[in-house]
Amino acid sequence: MKRKYFAYPYIVWMILFIAAPMLFIFYYAVNVDGVWTFRKCWETLTDLQKWRVLWVSVEIALATTAICLLVGYPIAYILSNMKKSVAGFISALFFVPMWMNFVLRTYAWRAILEYALPDLFGIPSMTGTLGAVLMVLVYDFLPFMVMPLYNTLSKLDKSLLEASRDLGADGKTTFFRVVLPLSVPGIVSGITMVFVPAITAFTVPALIGNGNYNLYGNEIEQAFKLLAGRGDYSVGSTLSIILLVCVLVSTAIMNHFDKDKEGGSIL
Amino acid sequence: MKRFTRSLKYVYLGLMLLFLYLPILYLIVFSFNNFAVGAGRRVSYSNLGRWNGFTFANYGTVFSGDAGKALLLTLEVAFASSIIATVIGTAAAIGINTMRKRSRNVVVSVSQLPMVNPDLVTGITFMMLFAFVNGLLVKAGLSQINDFVKLLIAHISFSIPYVIFSVLPRLKQSSDMLYEAALDLGCSPFQALIKAVIPDIMPGISSGFIMALTMSLDDFVVSYFVADRIQPLSVYIYSNTAHGSRGVNPALATIIFIPLVAMLLGVNLHRLSKEREYEIQNKKVKMKK
Secondary structure, eight states: OOGGGGGHHHHHHHIIIIIHHHHHHHHHHSEETTEEOSHHHHHHHTOHHHHHHHHHHHHHHHHHHHHHHHHHHHHHHHHHTSOHHHHHHHHHHHHHHHHSOHHHHHHHHHHIIIIIHHHHHTOOOOTTSHHHHHHHHHHHHHHHHHHHHHHHHHTSOHHHHHHHHHTTOOHHHHIIIIIHHHTHHHHHHHHHHHHHHHHHOOHHHHHTSTTTTOOHHHHHHHHHHTSOSTHHHHHHHHHHHHHHHHHHHHHHHHHHHOTTOSTTOOO | OHHHHHHHHHHHHHHHHHHHHHHHHHHHHHTTBOOOOSTTOOOOTTOTTOOOOBOSHHHHSTTSTHHHHHHHHHHHHHHHHHHHHHHHHHHHHHHHHTSOHHHHHHHHHHHHHHHHSOHHHHHHHHHHHHHHHHHHHHHTTOOOOOHHHHHHHHHHHHHHHHHHHHHHHHHHHSOHHHHHHHHHTTOOHHHHIIIIIHHHHHHHHHHHHHHHHHHHHHOOHHHHHHOSSOOOHHHHHHHTOSTTSOOOOTHHHHHHHHHHHHHHHHHHHHHHHHHHHHHHHHHHHHHHO
16 A cells, blocks of 8 residues: 555545635626626625725734734844743743634723723723724734744854854844845745734724725625625625735745745745 | 853843733732622622722632633633544645645635634634524524534634644645555555645644634634624623723632643653653664764
8 A cells, every 4th residue: 555545535625615615706706696696706806995094004904913923023132032941831821812703802902991901091992993993903813923934043053143243243233234135935924823813804994994994804704794695795705815815925925035935834 | 151151141131021920920829819898788899999908709610601701601602622633634735735736825825814814714614604594593493503603613723724724734744655555555545645645744734723723722803893782701801801890800810820830840750751762762773883
């Protein structure tokens, strides 16, 4: 028996449940109630409102990614310079919240922003503001930025830093000319791990934004969930195709920056 | 100056940890809040901001009603799906590792789809697949796929790639000679895999299993789109957080958080003791020299 055959159950599974489901997006985009038509698809594509939402989502996702990078890089850098035994424990502390149901954590933020902080400081409720939505998005995705950065930075060859010092560079120069360029792979995977989920995060705008800052994910969710009936699969599918194109483009751009990536996996 | 920057670093890390743990601590504090205001009034968790006095009552009711069912369902789906995903994924990785380059590239790139795809897209594709299949089943006069099976299929599918990609690197490190040596020593191919290859790649398999378990426990989006009639914990929480609904018992947060912290401490203590053992062994080796 060849070992190759061990992959066959998976290949069958992959075709049925990974490849085939993807085809349904295209199937339902042009098939409304069993009739092949481009009408719904075209209506969605030319709906300016949807494109506006997409643009706002991209802006919010970019802002989230940028804040996560600015806040997360120092965390990863400090952790990577700590003693191994201490760093292991503290970095684990940073990743534990990831295991805790994020809907529950977002729910807690709503209580804090709606009641606790306003009561404490005598200010109006903070939910429904752009700042609140951004903060909770950053909160949700920060560990996903810190993790790849920490992995890259802790594997950095420390003798390179010594070499840089020996050659007369001060701390600042060493950081910007040696550490930062070498951590690009971590930055790239951090950005991909934050940006793509941030465009599609529909729970945070729903719970924290009070519906004021609907993202592209909300648009898709509503097409499938609220407007029941099969016809709207078409709208949702078309929106998903646009989303997939955006994801592919952003992944391609990121891969371009990350030249020495092996295999192309995100994690 | 140096001491100053060092303490600044710890202050920064501390603030960030506070930021990350604030909502969790908030829920834990409010899990001791008395939510039953006035005698005989229905408990409503929606006023999660007003302190009405200390009570343990929330812990008595934490598993009652839909919350307990939801927690149980989440655990069932997580363990069942990650065990199945680990078996299929490990077998797949062993197979993929011996494939020719071109077919391997095809399989590897299709396997990356669920990792690159946003959850939302994975969720809706499964929703549409099951709607389509159920439509066919109804036409044929058969019963529809049950929600538990749907959840299981979806969770297995998005977990398998994580198993494959944590086992594959391990397989590349381990030598093919091991398998051949086992064959030469009289093992059947299957025995060789069980007795020689699998033990060698065990760390990869176990980290794949942990990844699959994490992915499944943490999932909200895919379950939200896939299950219609039953609710895993995350879907239960989401559907009870809408304005005007009953809210979620904050004691749930403690119930989830304590095992996590215990696990974290356990893993770290285990690693620290291992490190010490390693140090002692190193010293012994040096002394012998």
